[in-house]
Amino acid sequence: MTTATTPVQRTATRPRTVLAMSEETKAAVFGPDALRRLEGVAELDPTLVVTDFSREGDGVQGRLREAEVLLTGWGCPRVDHDALLRMPRLKAVVHAAGSVKHHITDACWQRGIVVTTAASANALPVAEYTLAAILFANKRVLDGARAYRESRRHVSLLSLFPGVGNYRRTVGLVGASRIGRRVAELLKPFDLRVLMYDPYLGADEARALGVELSDLDALCLRSDVVSLHAPELPGTRHLFDAARLSLMPDGATLINTARGSLVDTDALTKELRAGRLHAVLDHTEPEVLPADSPLYELPNVLLTPHLAGSIGGELHRLADAAIDEIQRYATGLPFHHRVDPDSLAHSA
CATH class of the missing domain: 3.40.50.720 (NAD(P)-binding Rossmann-like Domain)
Known part of the structure; x- marks a missing residue:
């Protein structure tokens, strides 16, 4: 060969x-x-x-x-x-x-x-989307915009969101794929702690990427934002089930630009309806959610129609x-x- x-x-x-x-x-x-x-x-x-x-x-x-x-x-x-x-x-x-x-x-x-x-070329816009989603999530941009729109007056962000901001926050990347690696590179200029989980990633590669290797449960426990970049495989189906989602801190954000099958949609919907977590979802399972899915309307969800990739x-x-x-x-x-x-x- x-x-x-x-x-x-x-x-x-x-x-x-x-x-x-x-x-x-x-x-x-x-x-x-x-x-x-x-x-x-x-x-x-x-x-x-x-x-x-x-x-x-x-x-x-x-x-x-x-x-x-x-x-x-x-x-x-x-x-x-x-x-x-x-x-x-x-x-x-x-x-x-x-x-x-x-x-x-x-x-x-x-x-x-x-x-x-051309997967490497297609990875670039996904990584850019993810970078924007991470920075906006920690800044609570959607929440702040909604509060401003509803009140039509000065909004005290510090009182509403005392932990807002990107300084020294922790981002967990799941998967050292082309996209995951590019996201890690894009995050280097920021004052963020970046964890990465990938069973095939070695310590030397992690150091070169500027990330800290972590097991998956620890990554979930420590991260303010968790971003998924793992492939769709039998072993990754519902990688984020109810038990794993429960490990994420209150107010944390889950970003999925990978595949909807990585997340148990029912379990995530339960967490989101309770208001405990936030989510940025460019992929879901099913790929087009039912018309009555609450994810379309929940204020703590940004749902996009598979647009992170090249368009x-x-x-x-x-x-x-x-x-x-x-x-x-x-x-x-x-x-x-x-x-x-x-x-x-x-x-x-």
Whole structure:
């Protein structure tokens, strides 16, 4: 299997490339400038977008037979054994999004296909959202704004929120993922104590990140804000159940930009309805809550519709990251963001 430092053996200066994603993804991620740049580094038909590898007509099967690189995005069909039979020359999959688990199968690894992802690029806006949420949570911005709006006069924040502020508060990060690590980096300039829990994080890595390693229960007990950045795995389902939520101090804030399944929604709703905790939730389980969920209306909840990740103009960063990888491939350089199949069992 190709290693992270070994370039893929390629056959063309401009590798023959096929787009495999939804039409909506292509339109949102690959603007005119990105497509022009892509055509400069890859040989492709920019008007052809494959959503079904068995599709006939429009020269699709001929393009797939010649494809050396598959440029994928949200809406890409599964690249399974049958699909790979249609792509005998395929050597690399470049994913212009985050997780590859939805479309990359064991058949890809068995054939030695190298996979790269724009997950690092997609991590940036999530980390920025999280930073803002942490600083606003400790500052009690939503509470202060609501009190001001309701009273329409001077609000004594010190009397309402005597512990308000970010100085020497403790933030607990759950998961040393790309996003968790980026959040840790963004928090470095602030006078905050940062704890991190991740069973795969070593002491040397923690020191380099400027965080204090902690077990999960201790992190919950000590943190004013707990932010979730762990992957969705069988072992992380309801990681924050009623017992773990009960460990968080009164007035603490839970931020979830990871996956809704990490939190027991019923248990969290109970804590929030009691007013004991606050929450910033960009992911929930179910992903769209029932219309009668109290989380829509509770004053101590900021509920956003899965917007922490790349949206709008931020999507163009994903295109740039993917094109950068194809350019590296075309010049014989190893990918910057190659996916390690051995790590997928404990990553997003």
